Amino acid sequence: MTTSPTDLSGAVLPVRPYPGQAALARLVIPPSGSTRTYHDGLAAGRLMLQRCSACGRCRVPMAPVCPYCDGEAADWIAASGRGQVVSFVRYARAHLPEFEAIVPYTVLCVQLAEGPRMFGRLAGSDTAWIGQGVAVIIEQWVDGGRAPAFVSSGGAG
Numbered sequence: 280m281t282t283s284p285t286d287l288s289g290a291v292l293p294v295r296p297y298p299g300q301a302a303l304a305r306l307v308i309p310p311s312g313s314t315r316t317y318h319d320g321l322a323a324g325r326l327m328l329q330r331c332s333a334c335g336r337c338r339v340p341m342a343p344v345c346p347y348c349d350g351e352a353a354d355w356i357a358a359s360g361r362g363q364v365v366s367f368v369r370y371a372r373a374h375l376p377e378f379e380a381i382v383p384y385t386v387l388c389v390q391l392a393e394g395p396r397m398f399g400r401l402a403g404s405d406t407a408w409i410g411q412g413v414a415v416i417i418e419q420w421v422d423g424g425r426a427p428a429f430v431s432s433g434g435a436g
């Protein structure tokens with residue numbers, strides 16, 4: 280995979296504390312050469328998306344080859360932070376002890392404005408629906424880790 284310079288013209292996203300007090304960093308694959316841009320983006324308040332240099336489509340998750348055209352060259356763009364709910368599930372119990380403090384909680388599948396779909400927790404609300412407009416935020420864990428999450432942006436996306 281070849282990567283070219285990163286476009287940071289996208290949104291700087293709000294950073295909020297994760298509501299639970301659990302240390303969550305152990306749940307994340309440590310940054311490596313191919314994922315460092317994503318993690319550096321979260322640290323800087325941005326959701327970075329890998330974009331194929333050949334066809335221009337963004338992809339989630341990160342991959343060494345484009346799933347649409349097999350292109351190996353890619354760059355990174357900062358996401359706008361806008362999206363629309365495609366599906367969701369509400370967890371009534373925690374499957375890991377780190378999430379017990381926030382049960383019940385909702386996990387969304389969101390189609391980002393840039394095209395790819397990704398999963399994330401719905402923050403600050405218990406209400407989700409298909410077609411709901413959402414905005415990306417970044418949650419800060421007590422151990423310093425960060426992850427993208429979503430908040431309702433009101434109305435349809």
Ligand SMILES: [Zn+2]
Nearest residue numbers: 331334345348
């Ligand atoms: Zn491609």
